[in-house]
Amino acid sequence: ALDPTASEFALEDIQDTFIKVVVGCTVGSIGWAVASDALGLDAGLRFAGTYLFAGIPIAILAIGSTAPGLLFVPVEALRAAAADEEQRRTRALRVCTHEASHLLCAYVLGLPVQEVVVDASGAPRVVVYDEELVQQPGQLVGAEQVEKLAVVAMSGLMAEADAYGKALGAAEDLKLLNSILLRCRPPIPAAKQQDTTRYAALMAWTLIKRHEAAFNAIVSALSEGKGLSECLSAAEAAEAEAAAASAVAAAAKAAAIAKETPQERAAREREEMAARGRL
Missing domain, CATH: 1.20.58.760 (Peptidase M41)
Structure with a gap:
């Protein structure tokens, strides 16, 4: 079916991915806060790390609401790198x-x-x-x-x-x-x-x-990586070849029609009318 808004990514997949990012960042920020406190790291470092984790979903929402195409750049790059021949x-x-x-x-x-x-x-x-x-x-x-x-x-x-x-x-x-x-x-x-x-x-x-x-x-x-003039030349040559083949086919059909018996002609005309939806 023709869908002008289609993309390679289903809406459900995008929603599932975002939920996973939110959950992952939440768990990551909590884990960082607990681990950094247990290790006695500097308070500023603990604060910065926790909020950086927690800010990832907000950044994704901000980019998605202004320039959603940017979100797919790394995904497309990864897919292109991982694609087989x-x-x-x-x-x-x-x-x-x-x-x-x-x-x-x-x-x-x-x-x-x-x-x-x-x-x-x-x-x-x-x-x-x-x-x-x-x-x-x-x-x-x-x-x-x-x-x-x-x-x-x-x-x-x-x-x-x-x-x-x-x-x-x-x-x-x-x-x-x-x-x-x-x-x-x-x-x-x-x-x-x-x-x-x-x-x-x-x-x-x-x-x-x-x-x-x-x-x-x-x-x-x-x-094949050809330029404008070569593309147009190929198109014109293909059109000329197709026209010649069509002319040969039309001549062959005309010759076959000329040799038809009345019964064969009547049968052919009925088939043609049926194909056009008249019967």
Whole structure:
């Protein structure tokens, strides 16, 4: 099921972990207070150690209420370090799938793609020029640009959801989409913003499916570390090959239809009508 708020961490797991942290810090602070007193340590050291233990849950709450993403940085780093080769390959392919959809939709819709860069973790990131521009302070978005930018913003979410059942990399895309809708001039009513989001999601999925050969070629190119021009060349070559194969298949079908007997033609037409839901 499509869940734009999905993450790799279930809410129950997060709650259980926080409870364990609270209990652990409570026990730790009490243990430190008793042990340091028994050992006759300096009162200031005992006080500082006890409150440092007890302050950990408060610090977690403070960070979680202001910048919750920071809490997952050490967890992600640990998971990345502990991941086996298969897990790393799967995560890398997921990122490539997400970014390939941005590149494909931007290219099809005529939005200029600035570059394909590699971030600190080695993952590719597609930089769409207009998306970067509309995030500048004071920059407004014309009504004629909104739908195209919305489609590109939603494409990563739809590609991940289609391939893996849920989208884990959607938070930044949804944040960008919200910024685009809020910066539109003339302003878009709330109901219209929801309609635009739905339209963008459907159109992004449609483009990915309509140009599936090009999309798969871009995913492969990104996974191989290729740049923007090579990705686009691979997409165009894949589209040309798919078009040629489709033409051959259509010609073969036309030739088979030409040789049909009346009975065979009637049976085929009934099957086609049944497939369309007319019978």
